[in-house]
Amino acid sequence: MTKDLTRDIAAMIGSRICHDLISPVGAISNGVELLTMSTGDTSPELSLIAESVENANARVKFFRIAFGMASPGQMTGRKEMLSIFNAMATARLTYEWLPETDMLREEVKLACLMMLCIETALPRGGIIRISNDDGQWKICANSDRLDPSPDLWARLGAVTTTEGLKPSEVQFILAPLQADSLNRRISTHTDDSMLRLIA
Structure with a gap:
């Protein structure tokens, strides 16, 4: 409660x-x-x-x-997300919103929070791709330099407290909370050239 x-x-x-x-x-x-x-x-x-x-x-x-x-049943349009990410793009950081249909707002909320987590690991920018396959979100980032914080990444698998977090890192509490509300769990995958969050 x-x-x-x-x-x-x-x-x-x-x-x-x-x-x-x-x-x-x-x-x-x-x-x-x-x-x-x-x-x-x-x-x-x-x-x-x-x-x-x-x-x-x-x-x-x-x-x-x-x-x-995010009210139950509320939808977020594909065109709205494409417009938002197009306007947010910079010379350093670009976004690709790949879902082809409108999505439930509570689902899009989870994807956006996961994307904010990914952004913290891209000190030199890069490309972030957001896709949804069979109801599963995949947020992938490519960059010539990836710097995920082990302490922050460890928080994504379960709901944690605010202890040790900066205000700029609040997404690392809210993303697992939103995933939990959808009966999902965020998993992390990293290698030298790519970061991936799946939920």
Whole structure:
């Protein structure tokens, strides 16, 4: 009961924060677009602002899925995920969302949390591929340098406490919690050129 309540409260806080941020970030994006249209300004500085706002908007939407509430039966569209990951991509880190259909929000939430775990092991960036085969998520990362933390990776197999974790590592608690809520378990696979999380 306590575990479920803690997870639900954390998700509600995540939803609230993202909900409150979406509007102002969207307003900034609209403002930049209007400024470009009215003045014809296509300077590198304005382009940089526009790209940064687009990335921030995508990140907030992503965090809303990863950390927010997932109501039973709620769906998340394939097009939405493709749009989010396209906007989140940088020269250093790119994402490939491979599922061909819309997915249950609670399933996508698990995939996003697992992806956040993978990101921590890519200090030089790389490519992250997210696929779902027969109801099983596979999050794979390729990079010229992989640096998974053994202590963090060990947490993914079971629900643990917050002891020893930084706020930036909260996904290593939430991913196993979400997997547990779906009656699943996260397994880790590593080699010299690839990291893989499966659930």
